[in-house]
Amino acid sequence: MKKLLAICTFLTFSNCKEFDSFNTPKTAEQLKLELKIQEEVSPQDYLKADGNYKENFWGDKLKINCIVKNNATLASYKDAVLKIRYFSKTKTEIANKEMILYEVFPPNSTKTIELKLKNYSDVNSIGWEIINAIPLD
Known part of the structure; x- marks a missing residue:
């Protein structure tokens, strides 16, 4: 405040x-x-999430290698909120989940974070993005 x-x-x-x-x-x-x-x-304009994912053998879990890049010149962020979306074959969003990445993201840096999540049935693809973060002083 x-x-x-x-x-x-x-x-x-x-x-x-x-x-x-x-x-x-x-x-x-x-x-x-x-x-x-x-x-x-506006941390969501400077923190970008990319990466790749794969299902486990049974298809009930996903392993995500999330690469978070901080494009800010001066600002550091922490506790980024990652929104993960699950899509069907028709690109309809089946579900979404928000999770906090308890990491510090210094200016002009890249971090890879490994996540393991539950998969839903009828999921054809997933996507993710940073929707918020806390700026550090």
Whole structure:
């Protein structure tokens, strides 16, 4: 909550004409701060999940090698929320599941995480994406 208040205060004063900030060029430090705030507000734009999966012999479990890449320049994230979707042959979503990846994702980094999940009947394919994460200070 404090971080949100700080961001709102910063954005309010940075857009205020009384401070005449639009006539003076921004310093490198100001630009870095703005970029970091932008990255922290929308982690789903900077954390991307890819990888591959396979079924076990009986087809009741899936092994996922999830590759998470943090494309942010300055922001680190933790506890990313991964949404996994199960699709039928007709690409209809059969089920979905959200799980938290209890990892830290530094800027410009890639991590591979192995997941083992229950499979559903009539699943033809699955997909996954990062839908949220907590920015680190």
